Amino acid sequence: MAENLLQARGGDRKGRGQAKSPFGELYAASQQSRVRVFAENSPFDSKDQLKGRGYRRSDGSDGRPKAWWTEVAEPMLEEELNWLRSEIYRSKATPLMRRLTAVERFKA
Numbered sequence: 215m216a217e218n219l220l221q222a223r224g225g226d227r228k229g230r231g232q233a234k235s236p237f238g239e240l241y242a243a244s245q246q247s248r249v250r251v252f253a254e255n256s257p258f259d260s261k262d263q264l265k266g267r268g269y270r271r272s273d274g275s276d277g278r279p280k281a282w283w284t285e286v287a288e289p290m291l292e293e294e295l296n297w298l299r300s301e302i303y304r305s306k307a308t309p310l311m312r313r314l315t316a317v318e319r320f321k322a
Contacts, residue, residue, distance in 0.1 A: 244316040247288040251295070252310040253302055254281040260302045267297070279310060285319075 234242065252272075253264060261271075264282045274280030286294045291311075298309055 244319075248285050248314045248319060249288060249291050250283055250285050250312045250314055251291070251298070252279050252281040252283045252312075253298060254279055254310055256282055256302050263301060281310070285314065 253260075253269060256264065261282070267284065269282040269284045271282055272278040272280060284294070295309065299305065299307055303309075
């Protein structure tokens, strides 16, 4: 019966299942390199585009720049920069970026 319950949840202790445990997913996410991209000095009328893409606004009170920002996985960085350059800045701008460690990403 316990084996049936484990299989119903997507796996068993012998590793035959396809689903990862929540801890396994958290661990895998912690191993991925992430970059925080800041859209400093972006035009005011681009705020809806930025919000729609998942950017958040920082007022600068927590040590971050006063800017819209998002976090992207390292492999997606070039795509995000190209989007910012073509849709927001409309130039070859180089946005402020900060590489994040797992400790920085998951601290309270």
